[in-house]
Amino acid sequence: MMNDERKIDLRVDVPPGRLQRRTTSGAGGWYVVLVVLQLLSVIGVAVLLLDDGEIGKPVAEPGRPVSKLRTLALELENKSLELAAARTWEQYLERFPGAADQAEILYRVGRLYMQSEEFERAAATFVRCEQAGPDDELKSRIGQNLVTCLRRLGRYGEVGRELSRRVETGGADVKRGRVLATLAGEELTEADLDRMVERRVDQMLSLQGGHGATMRQSLLQRFSSPEMRQQIFQELLQAQLFTRRARELKLDSKEGFLQARAALEENLLASQFQAHELDKVQPTDVDIEAYYAAGPDRYREPEAMRVVVITLSQDEQPQSLLADVKSSEDFKRLAAQRSSHPGGDAAPATEALTIVRGQDHFELGKTDSLFELETGEWNREPHTNGERRFVVLADDRTAARTPPLSEIRTRVESDYTSRKQQELSRKIFEELMDRYDVRIVSLPGTAGNEDTDPDDSLDGKQGESSNADQ
Incomplete structure (x- = not known):
């Protein structure tokens, strides 16, 4: 919704003079009064007959200043009465057609009709708004909303396509990129994608x-x-x-x-x-540094080791397989030969893996015993995981370490932001519970007590929650 920046101060003055004259002569004066009243009645009936008869349309009081109509329209918007607000704005423009902000008000009316899902009225209002001479920025917004209305109305014909091309691209001179497809004559381009x-x-x-x-x-x-x-x-x-x-x-x-x-x-x-x-949580450099310094151990990386693994077949024995292996290079050559062996099942898989101390590996299972191997050493007895058996070479290892902040700054910032957002979420939730006077009578899945007072039940739940948080 646009801001109500310009206020129009118009006053509808009462015409000078008296509306009726005193008379001291009985019959003649009363006759004139009766004629005037009859004329007013006829005018009133004519106005009612000419009215569009729409239910709920705000009716301006005779002689009401246009500034009060503007105030009424804004008040209706604040109460989310979009349809009534749109009609009141239209009455305002009827009473004051020369308003300096006529285009902005018409755009406002169109948006109110869209919110009320009166898309045909909205489209017509946006067309009027275009004719009121809006600036370029407002003209762009008008076009986008007009296209939306036409699409919601199912108007996919030539008019909708022309409006889409004229409004969404800002004119024929704007390049929309390569045409990817045409749909009932309307182009889908790289820009659309x-x-x-x-x-x-x-x-x-x-x-x-x-x-x-x-x-x-x-x-x-x-x-x-x-x-x-x-x-x-x-x-x-x-x-x-x-x-x-x-x-x-x-x-x-x-x-x-x-x-x-x-x-x-x-x-x-x-x-x-x-x-x-x-989004209000925006950590500073001081916040990130303090958060890291308060718990660097949470970022400590455990010892890791790269291993070369040969999977043994069911009856294969490591002693015979490794009889000619004298060094880690011999082990790697054997592993490479088995990896490229064309014999299918006769040559089980061989691969290089990374294992972490204290963490199970998806293929090798528990790996703590493998960390007993020295670098360049392999196990003489098969390492097992269920029914599977492996021969493992400890190829290279990385000692446990705590990386410096400069190396993991993005991660630390993300952790800090996530923690602060969780705290803020809980705070907002509690504030809104108070704001909207939420009273929890009983929680789902718990045995209810019909004799329990709602306030007592709420206090009990809050107490339990407090204990749990502590």
């Missing part, structure tokens, strides 16, 4: 509570590969076709669709609010 990629990334960040230019840029880079762009293009084309057919079938007016959209809107609004509030 780029916008869809950006919307996809922004939606992912919104739903996942992500934020920050770095994360957004990383996701955009992931979606820039030719394979991903081809996949998104197929989705774009499919979405366009499915959406058009669905609107033709009036599926967007079905009760199931409306309910699902309402539920999605609530979840999306909650996610948007959370992202908006959590």
Whole structure:
């Protein structure tokens, strides 16, 4: 909604003079009064007959200053009465057609009609707004919303396509990139695909509570590969076709669709609010350094070792296999020969792996015993994991270490931000519980007591929660 920056101060003065005259003569004076009253009655009936008869349309009081109409329209907006607010703004413009901010008000009315899902009225209002001579910035916004209205109305003909080309691209001189496809005469271009990629990334960040230019840029880079762009293009084309057919079938007016959209809107609004509030967490260099210094051990990296593994077949014995192996280089050559052996099952897999002390390996299982090997040494007895058996060479190892902050700064910043956002989320939740006077009577899955007073139940739950937090 645009800001109400310019205030119009118009006064409708009462015409000078008296509206009726005193008379001392009985019959003649009363006759004039009766004639005037009859004329006023006829005028009133005519006004009612000419009125459009729309239910709920705010009616301006005779003689009400236009400034009060403006105040009324703003008050209706604040109370989320979009349709009534739009009609009041229209009355304001009828009373004051020369308003300096006429284009801005018409854009406001169009947006209010869109929020009320009166897309045909909104489209007509945006056309009026274009004719009111808006500036370039407002003209761009008008065009985007007008195209949205036409699409919501299922108007995919030539008018919609021309409006889309004229408005969304800013004119014929703007290059839209290579044409990827045409849909009923409307072009889908590289620029359309780029916008869809950006919307996809922004939606992912919104739903996942992500934020920050770095994360957004990383996701955009992931979606820039030719394979991903081809996949998104197929989705774009499919979405366009499915959406058009669905609107033709009036599926967007079905009760199931409306309910699902309402539920999605609530979840999306909650996610948007959370992202908006959590975005306030912006760590400084001092915050990051203090967080790292308070617990560097949490970033300590355990000892790791790179090993070369030969998988033994069922009856194969390591002594006979390794009879000619005298050094680690001999072991690696044997492993390489078995890896390239064409005999299929006769030559089980051989590979180089990295194992970490204290962590199970997905293939080797528990690996602590392997860390007893010296570098360049291999085990003489098979290492087992279930029914599988291995011969393992300790090829290289990395000692346990705590990396300096400069090496893991991004990770530390992410951990700090995540922790502060969790704290902020809990604080916001508690504040909103108080703001909206939430009283928990009983929790689902617990035995309820019908005689329990709601306030007592709430106090008990809060006490339990406090103990748990402590």
